[in-house]
Amino acid sequence: MHKVLNFPTLAVLIYLLGTGLPAFGLNLPVSAETDRLLLAAEESLKSNNHRDAREFLSKAQALSSDLPKQFYFLYGTVLFHLDEHDAASTNLVKFIENAERGSTQYNEALGFITAIQKRGGGRENKPATKRNPETSLQPTSILDSSEKQYVKGITQLYLAESESKALLKHINDMLSSYALKPAAKIIKQGQRPLVRYRLSHDGAGNILTSSQKITPYNKTNTRSTVSTSKLNVFGVDPFVTYRCSTGTNSCWLRSPTTGSQWLEISQNEEAAAEIARASTALIKLLQKEAR
Template structure:
């Protein structure tokens, strides 16, 4: 047992001695050794191992040989770190000078990096310009269509202002498409919801909600909600449900139920458009 143990113990001791002799190298010589090891790994295209050796050089707190910057620049270039690669290769040519073994290759790499960065910047600018053009054209089309809609409402509802015309149009829709509960719709017997919009001040829009219950001697409950148009996303959305037999106009701030009308997709769409134009008019 002891005879078998001695060789293992001896091997372990030799390993420790070898390791201590390596770690005992002066920092600048150890840095040279690590740079050579990184160069060999780079020649074998083992970029990860090469980077590991060079990272250890950083930890030695010594000024490495110029080749360190050349190898580091190549690795950064491989991983697509173009700005970093350019800085490292530039540092190499400055320190190694024209006599450096990789002087010309480093300069070619710097030029290649410059061209790639310019190409990427050009592509990015083109994408931004295309996005801006699309956005601008979209706004222009929407605004042109919106102005045509406003003009149509002005002609249909003669009023002192566009806002007043839109209010008349919205209330007409709300009156025509009241939501009633039950399969058989009868204003005398069906519970229903009545809505009406009005303007408060220069920028506030109020919505009055009245719930009518004919079965309870026509009792009704009334509630009012008001929003200030400034700072509000003017685009009003809607959702129709055949199961619920109704269409809901969504609150432009909270996205919750705001107005309920009968299940009519075209009416809900028209009402959402009119409310959107009214909020935009209040924001001007």
């Protein structure tokens, strides 16, 4: 049973998490869920909602490493409209390599690449200057109006002195409330350790992740080790994705820098979505503060 949330967290979940979330608990096969997310992204594109489309595609990317060619067309189109021309070109070229020559989407993809070249974008038109990862920022590191309202609401609820501190408190409350629980009351030899997470930032563009690994030996004795890792926000795609698994009975949030597993909580897709949303907003804020 999950720990009861304190008032600010509960209020945030009611008012900020309660709308706009996908249907959960359907247990669709990975391939079907990927197709569902691509369809949702396509619908968002039709309504010119490019940021929602990107979020659907990011979730599809987190689900599967074997993505259909349609993914690359949609992702390239979204990135084109978000003015991320290098990444758009990469995805569109990957689509074109596998698309039917002369098809409607094939021609559309070629049109996007031509438009990118005319705007001076794309890898082949850029001067060979070195990028400094310490100062480079993604164009997506801008809070849109809905994200600004979201951050404002969290800051007011937590009565924090800054937006980044409010987001950190919210994320850490969620990580604590949905921390992994022992799989069984009886301790078995070789039982995998539980890990507790806590985030902070150092004021220099780094998110620090403190991981406390708790290894049970018997009913009363455990071994605890703490490690800290650093995630630099400069130049990274701020969108944090997640994946939940019934096999592990947990949800993993993926590192925005490597795509590898970053934070693990008990299986609760709504909670994972909220932590991902708050983490994305936090990264964008830290990127903005470092400008």
